Structures are given as structure tokens and as C-alpha cells.
Amino acid sequence: MKYYAKKVPNKKWDYIVIGSGIGGMATAALLGYFGKKVLLLERHYQPGGFTHTFSRRGYTWDVGVHTIGQIGSHYLEGRILRTLTDNAVEWKSMGEVCEIFHYPDKTISIYGDIQKQIQMLSQMFPKERKAIQQYFSTVKKALCNLEMYYGARCLFPHYLSIADRILGRNSWKWFGKTTMEVMEPLFHNTKLFDILTARWVYYGSPPDESSFGIQAVIDRHFHEGGYYPVGGGKQLTTAFLKKIYHQGGETRVCAEVKQICIENDRAVGVELKNGEKIFAPRTVAAIPLHSLPKILPQPIPSWLQQVQKMPSTPAHLCLHLGFKEDIRTLGATTANAWLFKDYGVQYATWDVHHEETPGILYCSFPSLKEGKQKNHTAEIITFVPWESFAQWKDTTWKKRGAQYEEMKEQITQKILQRFWQYFPKLRNAVDYVELSTPLSTNHFMGTSNGSIYGLAPTPQRYHSPWTRPRTPLNGLFLSGSDMASPGIIGAMMGGVLAAVACCPVAGSKFLLKHMFAKK
Secondary structure: OOOOEOOOOOOOOOEEEEOOOHHHHHHHHHHHHOOOOEEEEOOOOOOOHHHOEEEEOOEEEEOOOOOEOOOOOOOHHHHHHHHHOOOOOOEEEOOOEEEEEEOOOOEEEEEOEHHHHHHHHHHHOHHHHHHHHHHHHHHHHHOOOHHHHHHHOOOOHHHHHHHHHHOOHHHHHHHOOEHHHHHOOOOOOHHHHHHHHHHHHHOOOOOOOOEHHHHHHHHHHOOEOOEEEOOOOHHHHHHHHHHHHHOOOEEEOOOOEEEEEEOOOEEEEEEEOOOOEEEOOEEEEOOOHHHHHHHOOOOOOHHHHHHHOOOEOOEEEEEEEEEOOOHHHOOOOOOEEEEEOOOOOOOOEOOOOOOOOOOEEEEEOHHHHHOOOOOEEEEEEEEEOHHHOHHHOOOEOOEOOHHHHHHHHHHHHHHHHHHHHHOHHHHHHEEEEEEEOHHHHHHHHOOOOOEOOOEOOOHHHHHOOOOOOEOOOEOEEEOOHHHOOOOHHHHHHHHHHHHHHHOHHHHHHHHHHHHOOOO
16 A cells, blocks of 8 residues: 555645655654644655665665664664654664775775674774774763753754753764864874774765764764665655554645745745645745755745855765676675775765766665565765756756766766776676766755755754754744754654654653663
């Protein structure tokens, strides 16, 4: 059964949620859990945002689900995820080694067991043994009251300054420092520094720009390895939408919002592109903050103008491969493979016009993680400047012209050239190739400039009074990764924070129940 449709029953809605990514789905599911009637709107024909999948010629790929951590019942995030999906998603471990870093001079296995990881790094860099221990101790220290820090962000705006510094004082301090500022004094070996910060690719800002708080969040996220939903990311979409439906909510697709309706300085509903108006006392925008001005009446309010000045995370390319043979016999594994041209972040973003091959490739083999697919697949991701694709921003999907298609083919061959260096046996097994660009991200995800994660996770972002679920506009709330952190679990928690801000009493009880539940 599909839990979404182009037409849904007319009801008296308590909330309208714009955007059906995991942040919007989490908000709608939790508001329904609180007894509210929720209408979830999606601009495209398929809901789910970065959790949906797509297929070509019998091959299936995930759009954004590659590896997920913290799903265990001893994590707050894992307990909340199970509640909001009715524990309907089956998870499969990616194994003892969840990732492999390939550098020019060495290959490093990244273990799910954090103690084993510390031991391995200490053996590789014996002179840095003390610094390694100190780093992981600092990560733990930075996150010791993370729940209180995020909880403080749900309060009314005039309490924010006090709440940040009192309720979330410890994490607030670490989120206000850059990763470089915290980590550079610890290490003498620059290669070790680069290895420990390599996962900045998961949140989109290099160490000299990113908040150390987000570095700590991502590091802890994988302390017990990575997991993958059996059946792919669409299982998350189905579980969330089913929960919403059975709580009296509805999910409507092909329902693009033209603008949020405002009367007497209050959000009162939405107007769709087809002219239809839908009203509700409260509206939640579960879309990237940089895209919010597109659906607000002009002029843009001053608080949102400040947000627009914040940087975005980079745009990205994703090359989708389908194989006609069993790739397990050809060198592929469940572990994500990171291919680095060299150490350092100077290779962070690939200038497709002037650099022969990308400096970083992130390679995932979803068919091996899922375990049940017969037709094997790979996804290869790298960051690129939006400017390389900006000239086609006003063109239509699949109708962007010969020059664009020629450029895509050149990019594809350059990516494959690097990929074959590490996986040469896969070359003759390729049966299908398709490249998605930042223009696809804009089209399907409603992003700005193809940004993969939304707002860059900088200290400025985490100390801003405007990157919170509550807005100065009565009746309007914000949801998604920009409210918490990048990634699937981060966006889900951003959705949870939005629902808590909407219903503070019920939300506080929900959080306390899950914080102190038996593990």
C-alpha cells in the first residue's frame, strides 16, 4: 500500500509540513504521535527526499542513504527512530570494517569498534598515542550534554541567550570553535590530523571552517560502525509515512508550495502552485533555509536575510553504476571506499574544467549492503563548485542540451578513470552508467545551488539565534538538517526538534521518556 497520493481527503489540519525529506517526515510523525492532524506536502511525485530510491533497467540506487550509525537502542537517536517508524525497518551491519581510506602511501581500515580503531591508529602513529587518546576524550567531552544543548534550541526566542549558555553550556562552547582550532594543537603529524578529520565529507565543511561540535557528532555517530536498511532507504520513507497515515495524517505529492500565506503577521497556511489554498493554524517548513525565501512573501524578513548570508555546503556529483556480474568476486565489499588523491583539503572540491581527476571519491556499493539485490550497483560521489553548472540552472530536467550532455560524459570518464585505479576488475562488468549533477539536486530536493547538506556547519551557524525551529513569525516553524546537523539522523533530529518546539509540553515529555528509557 502507498501511504501518499496526489489527492487526499479534506480535513481540518492542525499543521501543514512543507517537504517530505526525513526531517519533514519526522516532524509529521511526531506531531501525529502528539495527537495532531498533519498534512505533509511534497513538490515531486515521490516522497522521501534523500531517503528515496530510484531504478533504471533493473538496477536500484539510494539517493542519500549510504551508511547510518547510532541506530541501537542504547542511543537516544536510535530509540526515537524506532518509535517514529514503529520499529518497522530492518537494519544490517556493514561489518567490522565499515570504511576504507585509500591514500597514495597507505590503506587504512576504519573499524566500527572504537577501541580497535584507537589501537590501530596508535600502532600506526606511536608518537601520537597520547594525542589520539586526548582527541577521543575531547569528542566525548564536547557531547556530554548535547541533548540539553539541542533542547535549549527549541525554547522561545527571548530565552535563547540564557538557555544556550546554561542548559547547553558545555556543547555550546565546543560548537563555537572550529575543528582546526581544537585539533591542530593536539597533533604533530599532519597525516594523522587529515585521517581523523577525513569524514568532514559527511558534513560538508573542511576543518578550518567547520564547528568542532559537528566533527564530534559525526565521529561519535560511527563509534559502533555503520548500518544499512534492508531494502534500501525507501524502507525509511515507507515506515515514516505509514506511521503518519495511521495517526490520521496524510501525505500529498505533486503539491508544490508557491508561498506561505501570512495574515496579520501570522502564518495561516499555504498556497500551491496551482492556486489552491490550504489553511492550518501552524506551518512547518522542512526545507533548506536558503530556499525558504522562495516561498515567503516579499520583502524577506531581516532575520532570514541574516541566514542567507551564511555559506552553504558544497554541491556534489553522483555517478551511478550497474553491474552485470557479482561484484563480490571483483574486489567490492560492503565497506565504503574513500579514494584520496593526497592528504589535505586542497582537493576538497573538484574543478571539473581545470583538474583532470577528482581529489576525493566516496564509493558505496548499496547492493552488497542491502544483501538481497541480485543486480549489483555502486554510487560514486565527489564535491564540485556550483559555478561549473550554474549556466544551466534555468533549464529543464533531461532537456538541458547537447553541451551539457557532452560535459556530463567527460566528467563521467574522468571519475571512472580514478575509480578503475582502485577497482580494475569492475571495469568489464559495468552494464549501466548515469551521472547526476547539482542541477538534479536542485530539481528533486529543492536545494539552493545544489548544496548537498544545506547550511555549512560553521560556528556562526550554531551560535545564530535564527537557525532554530521557532521563527519570529507566529505560526511558522522550521525543520530538517539545518535545525540540527547534516545527514539522515541529523535531519531526523532536526525534525524532532521542530515538533518539540511546536508542542513544548508533549515534546519535553517525549524527549525525557526517550532519554531515560531502559537501554
